[in-house]
Amino acid sequence: MVLEMHGRPISPGRAEGVALVSRKPLSFLGGVDPETGVIIEKNHDLRDECVRDRVLCFPHGHGSTVGSYVLYSLVKRGLGPKAIVNVTADPVVVVGAIISEIPMVDHIDIGRISTGDLVEVDGETGMVRVLRFRGEK
Numbered sequence: 001m002v003l004e005m006h007g008r009p010i011s012p013g014r015a016e017g018v019a020l021v022s023r024k025p026l027s028f029l030g031g032v033d034p035e036t037g038v039i040i041e042k043n044h045d046l047r048d049e050c051v052r053d054r055v056l057c058f059p060h061g062h063g064s065t066v067g068s069y070v071l072y073s074l075v076k077r078g079l080g081p082k083a084i085v086n087v088t089a090d091p092v093v094v095v096g097a098i099i100s101e102i103p104m105v106d107h108i109d110i111g112r113i114s115t116g117d118l119v120e121v122d123g124e125t126g127m128v129r130v131l132r133f134r135g136e137k
Helices: 066-076 091-100
Strands: 003-006 008-011 014-021 054-058 083-086 104-106 118-122 127-132
Touching: 008 091, 054 118, 066 091, 083 091, 083 118, 091 104, 104 118
Parallel strands: 014 054, 054 083, 083 104
Antiparallel strands: 003 127, 008 104, 014 118, 118 127
């Protein structure tokens, strides 16, 4: 079964990958190690997880505008996420996704996506598809 959700397209492009889902907001400045792509934010539910090549799903961003540059530097180092899915897009994350050419969609119920699901994101149409649920073969 494929789950399709239509949201708002934010940053164009298409990507498919394994989801990394957080129920908490995320800051790229101070929340993600720019040298490793590992989430280091204290008390974060994804602490010690790496964003590299994942479809990163979280409610919204928070923090300084420098977070946009941190996201850009992660991508330039080959450590960035394949796509970003939010409930509500934060301007810092939007700018980072656009300058990094990361497909991004918001207005998605991320509660319907679990870490480990195979997800396809279309940043041009706003479509997010869960192609395979965690544990399915």
